[in-house]
Amino acid sequence: MKLLLLSPTRFEAAFLKGRKFDFHGRAGLRGEGWVWLECGIGKVNTAMTLAAYAQRHRIERTLLFGIAGAYAESGLQIGDAVLAEKEVQADLGVRDGGMKGLGFPTLAVGDSRFHNRFPLDKALTHELQQRLGLPLHTFLTRDLVSENPTEARELSRKWEADVENMEGAAFAQACMWLGLAGAELRAVSNVAGVRDKSQWRIRQAVEALEAAVLKLT
Numbered sequence: 001m002k003l004l005l006l007s008p009t010r011f012e013a014a015f016l017k018g019r020k021f022d023f024h025g026r027a028g029l030r031g032e033g034w035v036w037l038e039c040g041i042g043k044v045n046t047a048m049t050l051a052a053y054a055q056r057h058r059i060e061r062t063l064l065f066g067i068a069g070a071y072a073e074s075g076l077q078i079g080d081a082v083l084a085e086k087e088v089q090a091d092l093g094v095r096d097g098g099m100k101g102l103g104f105p106t107l108a109v110g111d112s113r114f115h116n117r118f119p120l121d122k123a124l125t126h127e128l129q130q131r132l133g134l135p136l137h138t139f140l141t142r143d144l145v146s147e148n149p150t151e152a153r154e155l156s157r158k159w160e161a162d163v164e165n166m167e168g169a170a171f172a173q174a175c176m177w178l179g180l181a182g183a184e185l186r187a188v189s190n191v192a193g194v195r196d197k198s199q200w201r202i203r204q205a206v207e208a209l210e211a212a213v214l215k216l217t
């Protein structure tokens, strides 16, 4: 069974070597037992790419990986690699109360109702945790990035999250809806809310992704 790897940009997966193909105008690579797709930045791109691929190909396991910002209070350092235990969709619903405040679940699977928090697949995440020796954290996803430390601190406190990104909650939600086992791996490239790119360490974060992902491919 193939492992489907997704990353928002090709730069985050520059270390992967495989046979190139095009998927709806985006980059793809095929290797032994895995396929990688560039899914594009943001929630809609990610959910669409996963759903379009899953519609035509049999996949059971999928891993989203990429760079992310760490909230200052998380204790995480630039270059740390972490796995998501759950993802928070922080854009949906009302400001105080999310989708519960609006009175609708975002997703129903069987008897379970999900509002703004989506778990990643427990068994796959546990397996990756054992194989890679990485900690689990709560990730938060927004369309807009935190633009200053105050905004970042408020989000982190409100949702009890450690890591900020722009795709993961959509990935987690789409996996649950499609019945796919999904896990998410991120490496910290910056402190969330710090826009000064001279303080970002994208190369260091991609090296951390490389060290982890190459153990799985």
Ligand SMILES: O=C(O)c1cccc(C(=O)CC[C@H]2O[C@@H](n3cnc4c(=O)[nH]cnc43)[C@H](O)[C@@H]2O)c1
Pocket (backbone or CB within 6 Å): 008, 041, 042, 066, 067, 068, 069, 070, 145, 146, 147, 164, 165, 166, 167, 189, 190, 191, 192, 193, 194, 195
């Ligand atoms: O210009 C900015 O202020 C800015 C802030 C955060 C991220 C960006 C990007 O261009 C990268 C977006 C890309 O990387 C992930 N990412 C990395 N760091 C963060 C973050 O602090 N907050 C949210 N997303 C982040 C994200 O998942 C995208 O794929 C520019």
